[in-house]
Amino acid sequence: MTTLRGGAMPLRTTGSSRGSRLMPISSSLRPFSAYLLPGGSSGSATSGAGGCAPAACGSAGARALASPSGRLLSSGLGLGTRLHPPSPCSRGPLRPPAAAALSVALQPDGSSGAAAGKGQPAAKPAHNGTGAGGRAPSASSYATVAATVAAQYPAVAELPPPPKSGQLSDVVPYLLKLALQEQHLAWRLAAAICCMIVAKMAGISLPLAFKSAVDSLASGLTPVALTAALWAVGRYCLLDCTRVVAKEAQSPFFAPVSQAVTRRVAYHTFAHVLDLDTRFHLDRRTGRVSRILERGNRSIAVLYRALVFTFLPTGIELGAVACLLAGAFGASLAAILGATFAAYVGWTVAVTQYSTDARKEVVALDNLTSSKAVDALLNYETVTLFNNSRLEVGLYDKHLRDFQQATLNTEKLSATLNAGQGLILAVGMSAILAAIIQRGSPAPGDLVMASGLIVQLWAPLQYLGWFYRELRSALVDMEEFFQILRTTSNIPDGDTPLPDRPLPAFAFASSRAAAAAAAAANGNCAASANGAPSASSLSHASSSAASPSSSSAAASPSAPREAQGLQVELVDVSFGYVPERQILRGVSLRVAPGESVAVVGSSGSGKSTILKLVTRLYDVWPDGVPPGAANAGAVEAGAAAKGGAEAHADDRASSGAGAGPSGRAPGVYLNGVDVRRLKLADLRSAIAVVPQDTALNYESIKENIRYGRPDATDAEVEEAARLARLHDTILSMQDGYDTIVGERGLKLSGGEKQRVAIARAFLRSPRLLICDEATSALDSATEAAIMRSLEELAAGRSALFVAHRLSTVRNCDRIVVLREGRVVEEGSHDQLMELGGEYAAMWALQAAKVAAGVEDGGVTDEEDLCEPPHGPGLGSGHGSGHGGSGQSGPGLSGAAVAAPALASRDGGALDSVDDVSGAGGVGRRAAAAAVAAAASAAAAVTVAVNAPALTEVAAAASTWQ
Numbered sequence: 006m007t008t009l010r011g012g013a014m015p016l017r018t019t020g021s022s023r024g025s026r027l028m029p030i031s032s033s034l035r036p037f038s039a040y041l042l043p044g045g046s047s048g049s050a051t052s053g054a055g056g057c058a059p060a061a062c063g064s065a066g067a068r069a070l071a072s073p074s075g076r077l078l079s080s081g082l083g084l085g086t087r088l089h090p091p092s093p094c095s096r097g098p099l100r101p102p103a104a105a106a107l108s109v110a111l112q113p114d115g116s117s118g119a120a121a122g123k124g125q126p127a128a129k130p131a132h133n134g135t136g137a138g139g140r141a142p143s144a145s146s147y148a149t150v151a152a153t154v155a156a157q158y159p160a161v162a163e164l165p166p167p168p169k170s171g172q173l174s175d176v177v178p179y180l181l182k183l184a185l186q187e188q189h190l191a192w193r194l195a196a197a198i199c200c201m202i203v204a205k206m207a208g209i210s211l212p213l214a215f216k217s218a219v220d221s222l223a224s225g226l227t228p229v230a231l232t233a234a235l236w237a238v239g240r241y242c243l244l245d246c247t248r249v250v251a252k253e254a255q256s257p258f259f260a261p262v263s264q265a266v267t268r269r270v271a272y273h274t275f276a277h278v279l280d281l282d283t284r285f286h287l288d289r290r291t292g293r294v295s296r297i298l299e300r301g302n303r304s305i306a307v308l309y310r311a312l313v314f315t316f317l318p319t320g321i322e323l324g325a326v327a328c329l330l331a332g333a334f335g336a337s338l339a340a341i342l343g344a345t346f347a348a349y350v351g352w353t354v355a356v357t358q359y360s361t362d363a364r365k366e367v368v369a370l371d372n373l374t375s376s377k378a379v380d381a382l383l384n385y386e387t388v389t390l391f392n393n394s395r396l397e398v399g400l401y402d403k404h405l406r407d408f409q410q411a412t413l414n415t416e417k418l419s420a421t422l423n424a425g426q427g428l429i430l431a432v433g434m435s436a437i438l439a440a441i442i443q444r445g446s447p448a449p450g451d452l453v454m455a456s457g458l459i460v461q462l463w464a465p466l467q468y469l470g471w472f473y474r475e476l477r478s479a480l481v482d483m484e485e486f487f488q489i490l491r492t493t494s495n496i497p498d499g500d501t502p503l504p505d506r507p508l509p510a511f512a513f514a515s516s517r518a519a520a521a522a523a524a525a526a527n528g529n530c531a532a533s534a535n536g537a538p539s540a541s542s543l544s545h546a547s548s549s550a551a552s553p554s555s556s557s558a559a560a561s562p563s564a565p566r567e568a569q570g571l572q573v574e575l576v577d578v579s580f581g582y583v584p585e586r587q588i589l590r591g592v593s594l595r596v597a598p599g600e601s602v603a604v605v606g607s608s609g610s611g612k613s614t615i616l617k618l619v620t621r622l623y624d625v626w627p628d629g630v631p632p633g634a635a636n637a638g639a640v641e642a643g644a645a646a647k648g649g650a651e652a653h654a655d656d657r658a659s660s661g662a663g664a665g666p667s668g669r670a671p672g673v674y675l676n677g678v679d680v681r682r683l684k685l686a687d688l689r690s691a692i693a694v695v696p697q698d699t700a701l702n703y704e705s706i707k708e709n710i711r712y713g714r715p716d717a718t719d720a721e722v723e724e725a726a727r728l729a730r731l732h733d734t735i736l737s738m739q740d741g742y743d744t745i746v747g748e749r750g751l752k753l754s755g756g757e758k759q760r761v762a763i764a765r766a767f768l769r770s771p772r773l774l775i776c777d778e779a780t781s782a783l784d785s786a787t788e789a790a791i792m793r794s795l796e797e798l799a800a801g802r803s804a805l806f807v808a809h810r811l812s813t814v815r816n817c818d819r820i821v822v823l824r825e826g827r828v829v830e831e832g833s834h835d836q837l838m839e840l841g842g843e844y845a846a847m848w849a850l851q852a853a854k855v856a857a858g859v860e861d862g863g864v865t866d867e868e869d870l871c872e873p874p875h876g877p878g879l880g881s882g883h884g885s886g887h888g889g890s891g892q893s894g895p896g897l898s899g900a901a902v903a904a905p906a907l908a909s910r911d912g913g914a915l916d917s918v919d920d921v922s923g924a925g926g927v928g929r930r931a932a933a934a935a936v937a938a939a940a941s942a943a944a945a946v947t948v949a950v951n952a953p954a955l956t957e958v959a960a961a962a963s964t965w966q
């Protein structure tokens with residue numbers, strides 16, 4: 006039953022009204038280019054559920070066909086019972102009509118389906134050699150999305166590299182370069198400067214016209230003199246009108262230049278900040294960053310205004326006045342003028358310099374005050390629920406008071422500056438007039454002209470002082486601004502396109518990892534006995550290695566694959582957010598194309614961290630040691646000194662230092678390419694993430710869903726909402742799809758937000774689906790429905806899941822159990838249950854909790870509850886024991902006694918394993934067995950038991966070692 010792509014996904018045209026509502030934050034080039042998906046395909050047969058021949062689709066496709074009822078053959082468990090959500094990892098169920106409908110439009114590779122007749126390229130026939138289900142690479146819908154967005158939001162010209170410092174000598178050339186880059190506006194710049202020169206010349210000529218009038222009248226009130234005086238007044242009028250018009254014309258000419266530059270700077274700064282890495286964003290408070298950007302942009306406008314309309318004209322004016330005075334009254338007068346000006350500038354610069362520190366303090370306090378306010382506003386609910394509004398207002402007020410105090414200091418300095426400037430000008434003016442009088446018998450017009458010129462000069466000088474202060478403030482603001490522009494991302498972009506298919510010749514030696522994992526899982530019990538992995542661990546290892554969906558598929562590059570999925574490999578990955586605390590320790594795991602892998606483990610074991618490395622929010626430690634560490638020994642010493650991380654060298658040794666199990670350098674590989682070399686746009690466009698905590702934009706619910714693929718039509722948005730089981734909920738809202746979700750989506754419930762994230766993933770139609778506790782906020786019924794949707798979404802792609810509720814991932818091809826940053830178990834659900842280690846313990850504990858009504862939505866099928874994990878001391882009291890040694894008896898009865906108490910404890914099973922292991926000093930495997938036994942026993946008894954007796958359980962466990 007092959008479904009041909011016949012649906013069309015009409016792309017939104019440029020300039021559509023809806024398009025204008027796309028979130029502006031993505032208008033930078035890189036964020037939008039993130040929708041590129043090279044290597045996608047647009048036409049041919051789909052491998053959707055039930056949609057391909059077994060030969061073409063590989064094992065998952067075969068399972069799908071083999072399981073028309075929707076039950077997974079591998080698990081043998083029913084799906085869809087209220088308390089037993091199906092796993093997204095399963096491949097079995099047939100699609101409901103809605104899913105099938107969207108699957109036509111949204112293919113797993115992100116392509117939009119056949120578009121013939123809609124102006125889109127026609128579907129290409131399959132030719133990839135994988136059979137009828139294969140797909141031909143062609144332009145993906147992400148490329149189309151990127152093109153549409155690029156057409157809708159044209160790119161803005163690049164900025165020159167930011168200046169080295171915020172000093173005037175660096176900033177002025179930078180601003181000049183910026184202005185000159187606006188070539189189409191160059192005439193405006195020239196016109197503005199011409200206007201400025203004309204205005205100044207006309208202004209300087211005014212006293213000359215006035216002098217003529219006065220001199221004419223002073224020569225006697227004859228008709229000739231009167232006529233000459235009237236002509237002089239006429240000239241005065243003309244000059245003044247010219248001055249006024251030219252002065253007022255400056256701004257309209259220049260404003261577009263300064264606006265274009267500030268817009269370009271704002272655009273690129275915003276794009277730059279969005280491109281910076283997660284570490285930058287987590288280390289800085291949002292309020293502070295936004296204030297720095299805001300002030301920086303404003304400062305650029307202030308600087309332009311100051312330079313073009315104040316400093317430059319004042320310089321011109323000063324030179325012209327000095328020349329006129331020197332010509333009329335001799336060089337000594339010009340010297341007095343120069344000395345006055347020098348004193349004025351000297352005083353201004355000295356005091357302003359002194360006030361710069363005060364200004365920096367004002368800026369810092371302003372940042373702090375804004376950050377505090379923004380924090381409180383963002384966390385409004387928490388503030389309110391903890392009744393802490395008084396506290397928040399008090400803290401805000403404290404910052405305000407500090408800010409006010411600092412501002413007061415700058416005001417005092419400002420008053421001192423103004424007073425000094427005024428005194429210097431007054432003395433200078435008097436000195437000039439005195440010098441003119443001293444020269445003897447000046448004409449009345451001379452005095453009038455001199456005072457006119459000086460007043461003309463003094464007025465801008467007054468402003469000059471004020472502008473200089475503004476300039477200094479602007480430079481202080483720009484220092485931080487340019488610092489952000491100079492910051493480079495710790496996640497530099499790569500230049501290698503994401504290959505369509507996994508690169509050949511890479512065989513993942515998962516057997517080594519699996520054997521090591523199994524040995525680690527055995528802990529004291531298995532490994533200490535004879536120093537060799539136990540029989541069961543070896544069998545697990547070999548079964549893992551032989552898993553058709555793991556290594557065997559990768560070993561042969563020509564093997565049929567579920568071609569749309571990405572191949573993900575973590576090779577001996579070590580990582581910590583800070584050098585002193587290592588989180589992941591030599592983790593190796595693999596997701597074959599089309600395979601689904603779940604990562605489970607106790608809280609804080611590093612599950613989400615793995616996802617962050619795959620999506621390249623962070624980079625792995627190169628060579629297994631923190632970046633910058635000279636060698637592992639040095640790091641080790643540092644770590645030991647801080648009492649934090651364990652010895653890195655041990656980790657390196659245990660995981661095969663220097664290269665991963667495949668001989669590759671440690672790292673994360675997608676389709677065989679180290680993610681650090683991949684183009685970030687390619688990487689991110691191939692992935693959809695359903696995060697633990699979904700933050701939404703202050704937009705309508707429709708636009709929030711559309712965020713998954715900005716060119717999606719309304720119909721596609723609705724279809725995605727249906728698949729995410731959100732459509733009916735949306736319709737019940739007052740404004741339906743136009744309902745505004747509020748700040749960060751706080752008007753929606755946690756489950757609704759998660760469903761928006763899932764709907765986005767449906768729209769995105771990724772090659773790798775990543776779900777980090779994607780359904781943690783949902784009730785069991787909704788979870789079951791969503792799981793079916795996720796299952797459909799995951800079909801034909803690769804999928805990586807992180808989950809606490811094991812029932813949601815039990816049908817994944819493989820499950821990786823993580824503890825303290827190490828893989829301790831790996832295999833399918835059945836294999837891990839067979840192993841009887843930590844996974845089995847965790848499963849049993851969750852089953853017990855559900856049975857006892859302590860927890861909702863875990864393992865719920867009765868069949869599951871009865872299913873005892875196989876392993877030492879597990880099961881119904883028969884104590885199969887590790888290696889079949891039959892260690893039953895006192896240990897089991899002890900566990901049975903303590904079981905209810907343990908089962909009543911909160912927290913995941915793995916935490917309980919740690920507790921028991923720690924409390925009794927027993928091996929983890931024994932502790933795991935005790936926990937599992939406890940959980941099994943708890944299913945049969947009432948949970949209401951007092952005081953947890955961990956030591957009893959531990960004692961029981963110790964007898965099994």
Ligand SMILES: Nc1ncnc2c1ncn2[C@@H]1O[C@H](COP(=O)(O)OP(=O)(O)OP(=O)(O)O)[C@@H](O)[C@H]1O
Binds near residue numbers: 582588606613
């Ligand atoms: N940005 C960060 N900076 C510093 N430490 C971090 C950061 N993010 C996570 N951690 C730490 O890394 C450890 C692993 O975190 P991670 O989120 O991977 O755990 P997890 O296994 O997913 O846990 P959970 O199941 O509770 O979500 C935790 O101890 C956490 O405190």
